[in-house]
Amino acid sequence: MAELSSSQTVPGLDLGAEESLGLYRRMRLIRSFEDAVQVQFQAGNVHGTTHLYSGQEAGAVGVCSVLGEGDKVAGTYRGHGHALALGVSPQGLMDELLGRETGLCGGRAGSMNVVDASTGLIGCFGIVGGSIGAATGAALSQKLLGTGTVAVAFFGEGTANQAYFHECLNWAQVEKLPAVFVCENNMYMEFTPIENVTAGEIVARPIAMGIHTRQVDGNDVWAVREAAWEAVEHARSGRGPAFLETLTYRFVGHSRSDPGRYRRPGELEEWRRRDPLLLARAGLEQRFGIGPARCEEVDAEVAAELEGIVAAGLAAPFPRPSAAATEFKHG
Amino acid sequence: MAELSSSQTVPGLDLGAEESLGLYRRMRLIRSFEDAVQVQFQAGNVHGTTHLYSGQEAGAVGVCSVLGEGDKVAGTYRGHGHALALGVSPQGLMDELLGRETGLCGGRAGSMNVVDASTGLIGCFGIVGGSIGAATGAALSQKLLGTGTVAVAFFGEGTANQAYFHECLNWAQVEKLPAVFVCENNMYMEFTPIENVTAGEIVARPIAMGIHTRQVDGNDVWAVREAAWEAVEHARSGRGPAFLETLTYRFVGHSRSDPGRYRRPGELEEWRRRDPLLLARAGLEQRFGIGPARCEEVDAEVAAELEGIVAAGLAAPFPRPSAAATEFKHG
Amino acid sequence: MGESATIEYRVAVREAIDEEMARDPRVVFFGEDVAVAGGVFAVTPGLEGEHGGSRVFDTPISELALSAGAFGAAVTGLRPIFEIMFADFLPLAMDSLINQAAKYWYVSNEQASCPLVVRSAMGAGGNFGAMHSQSPIPWLQGVPGLKVVAPATAGDAYALLRASIQDENPVAFLEHKRLYSVKDSVSDGATLPLGEAAVVREGNDLTLVSLSKGVRDCLGAAEELAERGIGAEVVDLRSLRPLDTGTVLRSVAKTNRIVVVEEGPLIGGWGANLLGIVAAEGLHDLDDAQVIACPETPIPYSPTLEDAWMPAEGRIVAEIANRA
């Protein structure tokens, strides 16, 4: 049936050496991008607030690696990783954070609300739960228009206690929408340990609604990719939404100005030993005999790329205020 | 501990003949009250809209029969039964529906929003989910004030798909609040069969949160009473909220002007054979040898009582408009 | 086309949805009990049969999901219409309307529009009580990016709803419960631009401004005032955002007296807000200014109390006469 044809646009599940190295490169790009954002934030060039994805890269990269033409993604205020994993222009994203006219949204959106129609990024949603609603609606379009594509929502585990989560999961399952709900469980809702505010296991909730549900090591990009492949195929084939919980950890503060006092002693160090970049390097060596040297080349290339991006961004013009005066698209 | 002491105010679980007949009388009062409301609505004396409880009487009567001093109840727009089962004055309720100054809320509330502080009726809530929120908050008071009492929320199964349900159940379980959530499953959300809009079993949702959960025949007043006793004791003892799903059926339209076209052929007749009043009569006979004659006496007494109530209500004065002019309670 | 018929307001609403769904396959319609049952106010019967269950469907009681789903669908290729049964329930859906739908076109730097319509039944006068009788306009008018439309007649309901469905912006389309059974003439195929007020009665002595059911009350009051020798011009705002202050200012330039009639509180209401804008732009045209609104209380149930709360025809006449 038509709905399935475009699943051909998804690359095969087994990746070769170069493609696997591509996943590593993408994760490194995100890590380095976030480091650069942090520097620019402290320098006062990135404004307001930022929520960095550092430590969670395998999640977005693994999931987006199985998406194809026409699939849609809704991310969060912690969305730089979601955007870059999907293939959004790092220059456009950096310029947006720097508030420049050349930004993806001309400087109107900022870190928390980026939209990039060209890559299928419906948007990043600064208000918790928004990504779930947006992807549910996009999946409604995809079902009714028969596109054979899927819509992915990324959100954190703290979001599982909020209205959007419950109402949208139920409705998506009732309507058998091609939505994939990716719950990135980094163990904390801002500064609060998730178990302090959550009754039972999060995965028990979609399971109670009969939704196809899996849990996966969110720091192992190959594991995420396999689980995401299965979830996406489930949704794409018209069997209804799928739910994927990725177990991961945030290496940096929740947002600017978070000392992270809530972390248990040794917790951060323990997780750093499971850094998605380290795990990916180990995997590249073991699966394809790709050694550290090759990875360091990639790191250097990415570092150079980012230096150029930051320089160009800082040289770009700020938007002219007159732009603030439009209200409606005239129908 | 202090929390437990006031559970003494709950009557023993085993009921004698007279007490059991009292349950029957209460159910009959509700049925006859609703019949009278229907007549007065058609006569144009009850205004706006009404949602009748006819057919579901065993639920509210069974649950409220295990409540004691200081326990609170939040009902719905289908709340006449919740109110009467709790012991609200039928005269005050009828006068409210007739829009009279002598009504429980002086005619300000009407059928959907009745409040009666004197019996612990926090209120009836015209907006779906409101009863769940109100009882959750009341349970927060009860826990923090150490009253040893519980708060009961009545709501329909269609309400299980809405925000209040999810957020409040999670929070109540996290805080171990003495709340009892009574989901009255009458199989329809207005005119829509519940399975058309609901993913999975409703009880699977509280179970996923680790909430003490039971399902019960909602037309058998003794069965409801036993399940409610257990649920209330669970909540009262500080072990957190309990969830009770009562399986029942609505004999009349959802609200005024509902022809009930959605009913499956024979469905209504089938359920009428399981009329809570018939089941109660059978139970009285079998458990206590109380025959139909005694029940008919009760029916006649209730009928006479209601005749007087309606007459008095229709004779009561309407509120004077000046009453509409206050805004704030002056702190 | 171009033909005209005399039909109920509720039928005009259905006709508009029906025709837009026939015209544009991207238009879909969903809500609680709107499809199989045809809606609790019998506004949408037959649409499911006409356009099929995949384009017209019943939903769970999930106002926030409906709103968010409509948003997500609107920015990805559909043109959803959804119903929030009573406007009193709109707050449950407002996060998505305010923070997602209303902001998308602007914040995305105009990458995509958000063409959705939320239909809702508003208004008092039916003894539905405090939570089923409100006007949501005060909650929604101050949201740039969200259009707010409230038709007073079947003809306007038809033409404005078609325009709302064709509009690229999110539109809150507010239908007054007390108007559903009122009939008047509708001309086939008509649309009206959103944001244009109409002078529905001419007069020289004062300008009565209202919308929705208030326009009928004002027209009735104008008749009575005419008998007393006061010539009232009546302006139907039709839309609260965009807001057509120009038409009001032109009328006031002629009459020099404005009376705004609002079914809702004075404080935080659209009526005093409009008068403030008029005062800022046309102060020297004003010899007198007045807002007839409602007591600052929830809406009471009992007929005697609700009648006193409403800004009814009689009260409009009396308050104007007392002031004159």
Next chain:
Amino acid sequence: MGESATIEYRVAVREAIDEEMARDPRVVFFGEDVAVAGGVFAVTPGLEGEHGGSRVFDTPISELALSAGAFGAAVTGLRPIFEIMFADFLPLAMDSLINQAAKYWYVSNEQASCPLVVRSAMGAGGNFGAMHSQSPIPWLQGVPGLKVVAPATAGDAYALLRASIQDENPVAFLEHKRLYSVKDSVSDGATLPLGEAAVVREGNDLTLVSLSKGVRDCLGAAEELAERGIGAEVVDLRSLRPLDTGTVLRSVAKTNRIVVVEEGPLIGGWGANLLGIVAAEGLHDLDDAQVIACPETPIPYSPTLEDAWMPAEGRIVAEIANRA
């Protein structure tokens, strides 16, 4: 008691909560990350240690449940204070505020009051973007039964928050993010009645009316205007409901010119609403009337765009000068 100290606005808020919790055991405080972490704006550190984890506690991300829980608790014996982190998130909690809390005392025929306070951080100027910078006043002001308070100084924040906690009605207490670090003098034990505006600067040529951060902008503008020989009186409304129009009318009777400054849109905003009420009651005292509000768009992120959007001191001076 009676002593006064110079402290930050954020500290004044904490002091008020701290003292009310010490004074009244029925007062409890909850919200997201407010207890152990002390709040994302560092407003409430130490309260949990002071009053214990059962009276000060962290919650799930469940804005609607927090609001409904506060309502249910308030009508059954507690006096809850809860925080909605950013005022932009209030729509998620509004069904309970509007349809339950605001209506309870009236609809129950005064059987029970609903003493709760919802604290929330509002306002633009920090480049937080369109969904973390809004003023919720337009959404909340038109709700009879819900008081809306927005202090401009640390002293008022302290006195008005204590009064709000002691009030028997639900109160939305709105704290401007750009004021948290501003210091001024607070007098211990003070409370202020809700619904009383204050003349914070005297002048004879025009009346500047605003609230919250806008009052600071107006005071700054008044200084510059003074240099140009224009004497501006500045009125701080402090509360949007109850609304103290009397103080504004008295000032306007003296100055004959009003300029309302609002951080938000003109259409549907409180500024034009206030001007409309003033026009209806005091038209003949007005020689000129003006509202300085913001472009009818979402709030942009980029500093150049947000600065242009804000009704800043410079813009206030310029728009008044251009008009004069």
